[in-house]
Amino acid sequence: LxxxxxxxxxxxxxxxxxxxxxxxxxxxxxxxxxxxxxxxxxxxxxxxxxxxxxxxxxxxxxxxxxxxxxxxxxxxxxxxxxxxxxxxxxxxxxxxxxxxxxxxxxxxxxxxxxxxxxxxxxxxxxxxxxxxxxxxxxxxxxxxxxxxxxxxxxxxxxxxxxxxxxxxxxxxxxxxxxxxxxxxxxxxTDVHLALSEDHAWVTFGPDNSETAEVTWHGKGNEDRRGQPIPQDKSWLYLNGHAIQCTRxxxxxxxxxAINPTIAAATDSAELICLQQQLLWLLYDKGHLRNYPMALGNLGELEGLFPSPGRPPPLDLLSEAVHASRTYYRDSHVYPYTYLGGYLFRSGRLKEALRAWADAADVIRKFNYGREDEEIYKEFMEIANELVPQAAKLSPSSDGGNLLQDPRCFACLLRFYDGLCAWEEGSATPVLHIGWARPLVATIAKFPAAVRAAVRVYACTGEEGEDGEEEREEGKGQEEKKKGGQPQKGQKRPPPPPTPPDEESKKNSECSSQDSTLVEGKAPKEEDFLRSLESQLGQSNGPPHPDIAALAAACAENILNPDYLLGCGEPFSTNNNGSTSKDGMSTLKGSELDFDDSDLFDPKVNGRLSPGSPFRELDNSSSAHNNNNNNDDDDDGGDGSGKSFHKPRKASKKADSRNGGGEPSVTLSSQKMAGLRELLLSEKLNTSAIQLQVTAQSQVQVVRRGQQPGGGAPGEVSTRHSKRIRRE
Structure with a gap:
């Protein structure tokens, strides 16, 4: 007592x-x-x-x-x-x-x-x-x-x-x-608010280095209160790039957070006016400089109700993008969706599509989770409603028809590539048939000539200078082939009826010399098999590690898009298509021209195709696919954020490869890289595209990086063990 x-x-x-x-x-x-x-x-x-x-x-x-x-x-x-x-x-x-x-x-x-x-x-x-x-x-x-x-x-x-x-x-x-x-x-006084784009928690301690969960985000998460914030690739927590608030x-x-909504279609004009004036007060005092969400809110309000003597909405929205790049390593999605929505309402459909592609480039940095419901709905609205509507309205718009612009097609591919990369490594798939149908419908509206004008590269891993030199060397060999003078180490076209798979690039010189043509005709199948058997018998070393990897993955049946086009095997994990002289994929009728010696090359199995990842469409897009954690995503201008629409300077190698101005896009997700040939074909195979987009295998299988010493069949790991097939 x-x-x-x-x-x-x-x-x-x-x-x-x-x-x-x-x-x-x-x-x-x-x-x-x-x-x-x-x-x-x-x-x-x-x-x-x-x-x-x-x-x-x-x-x-x-x-x-x-x-x-x-x-x-x-x-x-x-x-x-x-x-x-x-x-x-x-x-x-x-x-x-x-x-x-x-x-x-x-x-x-x-x-x-x-x-x-x-x-x-x-x-x-x-x-x-x-x-x-x-x-x-x-x-x-x-x-x-x-x-x-x-x-x-x-x-x-x-x-x-x-x-x-x-x-x-x-x-x-x-x-x-x-x-x-x-x-x-x-x-x-040391306890402050921390904000992501859809969540809030508190920070405290020296330099606000300590974090604590105090609220919930969905049912079943109440017991997290007091625990530190997880540092994972989650959009909900922005992977360490949340806003650290001052008072x-x-x-x-x-x-x-003021909500002026009265009913579904009615807002309070007085509350809108109050919120707008309070945001301008905070803006004038510099408190919104590192707050992209508030800048986006102010830009949207100015787009609806302009204030005399104030900056235009586009400047505010570009400033929000600039803040995200400067202070948060370009980890915020909503500044780009705010910008895309404003451009869409203003009839600037091409720029809106580019802004949405930039938003997808940001989301690729994270892994999708069940708590990402809000951003999932945001992207679903863009993909299934706004993009198809933009394609429908574009022929009559003043800014030009985006369906006739190859750069817009590249932006569309970049948008879906970001969504597929967001899905990779996640326990829950993102894209289902509801996403695939609008994608196919929109792509089908682009003429074949427009799609063919885009240089599409597949890059599911990092490429160095060696890979670029190999591509240049390959181009030179193709030119020599056209001259009719085969060089040493150069592979001749494989004999029909089915091109055999050579052991590796290292054995290409020996195999190309032995597999000669007789009187301009291909040798018989029996002679070829006999010669192949003799070559394999002379090899005393261990088999190529890619053969072991293929044997380990032979139980995984992944649909081969080339088979639907009339060639190749029905199920194959990775088959790379042909590359033309300038590095573009080509389809000749129903036949794909490819070099069989590259079939087991790890770069081809990793879906690496000629070309280094480079985009000249926008200053924000060149660094997204290669290195999503670059610190130099700033616009590098005068700090006003108005240089958002200026293209980033490209390297000389990229300029020479792009021909000085041809649009290009690098696909880093496995799903979109697998669609590379289908997207560039003259006649689209809609069923194959839908199957590839909605495939679950890329979600379940963990990335299989080849070990330096080769991988054994037992070293292939999957996220979920496969069920035993019943006899």
């Missing part, structure tokens, strides 16, 4: 405001802003909080915005459509509710009392790194236990402390923000 009495006395002293910085009273500096009768009054309150000497009061600002949002969306009998009063500033000011001091002060005091009365003061005094984690865990438990038992997802107006204090309801962002505001009320950035996050 004495211990309890002592704790109650300590709690009373704590509630009385022992620490002046955490006193519950708002003070005269806050009270002078009330009552607030118009948008400008709220903006002045935010300005005073941002400009005062100490930190802005997060709880106060959250209660104010939540109070106004609740009045303007949940408790208004007649909702005027936005377009009717969007241009009438006087009507907006007249419709704004009057915000009195009494309700705001009462809710603010209730929050402080609830937090301070539920947390042991000893946790504050002994808060080190480990103690702060325990404190955060305790605060999050207090907030969590106060919520209703119902599960809320995608429900509007649940992100503010007003919703928490009046209805005990919060969404994912609201819980994280409430924990940070509670820690601020307790005097812990001003937390205010910006609060403003960005």
């Amino acid at each position: 004495l211990v309890r009495a002592a704790r109650r006395a300590e709690a009373r002293r704590w509630l009385a405001g022992v620490r002046p910085e955490t006193n519950m009273a708002l003070g005269a500096s806050v009270r002078r802003h009330f009552p607030m009768r118009k948008v400008d009054d709220v903006v002045e309150l935010f300005r005073s909080q941002l400009e005062k000497g100490d930190e802005p009061d997060l709880a106060l600002l959250s209660v104010v915005t939540g109070y106004i949002e609740n009045l303007m969306t949940c408790h208004r009998s007649v909702a005027a459509p936005v377009e009717n009063i969007a241009d009438d500033a006087a009507a907006k000011q007249a419709a704004f509710p009057v915000v009195e001091y009494g309700p705001i002060e009462a809710l603010h005091a209730k929050f402080a009392c609830q937090v301070k009365g539920s947390v042991d003061a000893s946790l504050i005094e002994t808060a080190g790194v480990s103690g702060t984690r325990e404190l955060i865990k305790r605060v999050s438990d207090v907030v969590w236990s106060s919520l209703t038992r119902s599960y809320y997802k995608d429900r509007p107006h649940l992100q503010s402390l007003y919703s928490y204090l009046t209805g005990n309801k919060l969404d994912c962002f609201g819980v994280a923000f409430a924990v940070v505001a509670a820690c601020q009320a307790l005097g812990c 001003a950035t937390e205010v910006a996050a609060l403003v960005s």
Whole structure:
């Protein structure tokens, strides 16, 4: 009893405001802003909080915005459509509710009392790194236990402390923000908010190096509270490139979270005006410089309701892309989707397609998981609705027909290649038949001549200078072949009816000399087999490691696209098609011209085809497929972010290979690399493309890198063991 009495006395002293910085009273500096009768009054309150000497009061600002949002969306009998009063500033000011001091002060005091009365003061005094984690865990438990038992997802107006204090309801962002505001009320100034594009958690400790989960993202994840954030290739956590907030950035996050939705097709014009002006206040003070999501929100608002004398929406959206590249190693997807959406609405369909391809280049850095629902829906809308609609509207648009532009076809391939790369290495597949049909329909709208004008390279691994030299040497050999003078080590065309597979490139010289033509005709099959048997008998060394790899993978039946075109075997893991003199794949009728000595080359099995990965379409695209972790993704301009549309300078080798300006694209995903020949054929095989796009094998099989000493059949690993086939 004495211990309890002592704790109650300590709690009373704590509630009385022992620490002046955490006193519950708002003070005269806050009270002078009330009552607030118009948008400008709220903006002045935010300005005073941002400009005062100490930190802005997060709880106060959250209660104010939540109070106004609740009045303007949940408790208004007649909702005027936005377009009717969007241009009438006087009507907006007249419709704004009057915000009195009494309700705001009462809710603010209730929050402080609830937090301070539920947390042991000893946790504050002994808060080190480990103690702060325990404190955060305790605060999050207090907030969590106060919520209703119902599960809320995608429900509007649940992100503010007003919703928490009046209805005990919060969404994912609201819980994280409430924990940070509670820690601020307790005097812990080193606890800050961390934001990804669809999640929120807290950071603390020296340089905010410690992280802690305080909220949930989907059912069954409540037990993560207090645990460090996982460092994996997950888009939900941005793989270490989340926004580390300051107090001003937390205010910006609060403003960005304002939801003006009244009904499905109706928004509150007053709330839109308030959010827009608050974002401009934060923008002018430089607090949005490293916040791509807030810049994208402001750009979208300016696109709908332009502000006189302010930068155009395109500059703001390009600045959001610049912020993602500069501060977060180009790991944010939404800046590109914001930009693509604006360009699409503006009728600039070609540029919109390029922006969507850049968004897919970002998502390829991550592995798809079941918690990536929001970005999955975003890409599904782009792929299945916006891209087909752009292809449909393009012939009549002022910017030119994208169906006649090879660069647009390259952007389309890059878009789907990013999605397929996102799927690789993931436990759950992304693309199903619902994705494949719009893809096939859109590709079929591009004429064969336009598709053939794009240089498509397949690169499922890194290529060095050696690979490029081999390609140049191969081109020279093809030119000599046309001259009719076979060189030493040069392989002659394989004899019909079926070209045999030679042992390796090292034996190509011997095999090409022995397999000679007799009187211009091919030798008989028996003679050829006899000569092949003698060659194999003379070899005393171990078999080529690729033969062992083929034997290990022979049980995996992967459909060979070449078989559907009339040649090749029905099931083959990797078959590379022909390469023409300039490095492009060629299809002659129903026959593929390829060099059989390259069949077992590891680069061909890895789907590496001639050409180094280079794109000259956009300054953001040359580094995505080769090295997604480059630090030099900045636009390298004057820092204004306006150089987003300037093409990146290419190397001399790339210029010579591209012919000075021919569009090219490098496919790094296994699925799209397998479609390379089908996409460039004159007549599209839609069934084969759909089968390849929806194939599950690329998801289940772990990448099989060849070991330096060769791989044994037992060294081939798969994600899931194969079921034994019943006889």
